[in-house]
Amino acid sequence: GAVVSQHPSRVICKSGTSVKIECRSLDFQATTMFWYRQFPKQSLMLMATSNEGSKATYEQGVEKDKFLINHASLTLSTLTVTSAHPEDSSFYICSARPRGTEAFFGQGTRLTVV
Amino acid sequence: AQSVTQPDIHITVSEGASLELRCNYSYGATPYLFWYVQSPGQGLQLLLKYFSGDTLVQGIKGFEAEFKRSQSSFNLRKPSVHWSDAAEYFCAVGDYNTDKLIFGTGTRLQVFP
Numbered sequence: 001g002a003v004v005s006q007h008p009s010r011v012i013c014k015s016g017t018s019v020k021i022e023c024r025s026l027d028f029q030a031t032t033m034f035w036y037r038q039f040p041k042q043s044l045m046l047m048a049t050s051n052e053g054s055k056a057t058y059e060q061g062v063e064k065d066k067f068l069i070n071h072a073s074l075t076l077s078t079l080t081v082t083s084a085h086p087e088d089s090s091f092y093i094c095s096a097r098p099r100g101t102e103a104f105f106g107q108g109t110r111l112t113v114v
Numbered sequence: 115a116q117s118v119t120q121p122d123i124h125i126t127v128s129e130g131a132s133l134e135l136r137c138n139y140s141y142g143a144t145p146y147l148f149w150y151v152q153s154p155g156q157g158l159q160l161l162l163k164y165f166s167g168d169t170l171v172q173g174i175k176g177f178e179a180e181f182k183r184s185q186s187s188f189n190l191r192k193p194s195v196h197w198s199d200a201a202e203y204f205c206a207v208g209d210y211n212t213d214k215l216i217f218g219t220g221t222r223l224q225v226f227p
Contacts, residue, residue: 006157015188032213043204043219049212093157097213102148107157 002028002098006106013084013113021079021109023050023094030096031075033101035067038091050077084113118142118207120218128226129197130180134219135190137179137205146208147188148215151178161203164188175199200225 003026013019021031032051036044048069049057056069066088068080077096083090089112097103117140127133130148139145146165150158162173169181179190205218 034214036217041222043217044215046214046216049214091155097217102160102163103208103213103215104160105150105158108155110155 001095002026002101002104004059004094004106005095005103006094007108008109009107010110011112013111015085016083018080018082019111021081021092021094021111023077023079023106024033025075025096025098025104028096028098031076032072032096033071033077033094033096035069035077035079036093038059038093040091044093047079050079053075058076081111085110086113089113107114116207116209116216117219118205118216120203120205120221122221123219124160124222124224126224126226127195133195133199133223134192135203135205135223137190137218138186139188139205139207140186141207145188147171147179147181148206149177149188149190150204150206151201152204158204160203161190169217172207181189195223195225197225197227199223 005024007022033050035047038044047062050069050071052071058064071077093108094106095103119138122163148163152158161177162171164171166225203221206215208215
């Protein structure tokens with residue numbers, strides 16, 4: 001099946017700093033990618049839809065200035081958590097869907113803000 | 115609005131026993147339905163999906179699910195559970211036009227020897 005690679009898998013950062021998470025589609029082009037957030041022992045909540053060459057579409061309640069999304073190419077989307085705080089600690093997962101098939105997910109990024 | 119309900123938060127079964135995980139959905143049109151499995155600290159792996167056609171779908175690792183439109187359900191089943199099946203299971207409904215997935219709250223499966 002298609003492969004979506006997410007990096008890094010784990011990151012620890014200090015409060016107030018910014019963290020960038022990358023999501024790559026390795027063997028297909030993705031005009032659209034999705035970013036999800038998962039709190040411990042909870043389900044995945046869609047944060048935003050990343051659109052290649054245009055602005056991301058954010059779900060209600062998600063701060064676009066805090067979670068910056070850039071989708072500069074057909075194989076790469078990045079999520080930057082700006083001015084991170086401990087409450088931003090979470091598991092972030094991206095997904096992309098090749099045309100005509102199901103979505104494939106990255107391995108996820110465990111962000112811990114200390 | 116689209117939604118997915120997984121009524122069972124936590125299920126415990128003995129190895130070798132049969133398993134059924136429940137999933138109910140709310141969707142305005144013909145849904146695209148998925149079951150994913152997640153091991154601790156890992157991403158999601160697709161078990162199976164339903165787009166159209168035969169309402170009984172077979173997936174990987176011996177899992178199957180049946181789409182029942184009249185009951186708005188898509189329950190996951192396995193006739194004999196293995197210890198390695200212990201994980202978190204998520205049901206999801208997809209919007210074919212937007213590619214968005216709406217996830218249920220998940221069911222944590224524990225398997226005892």
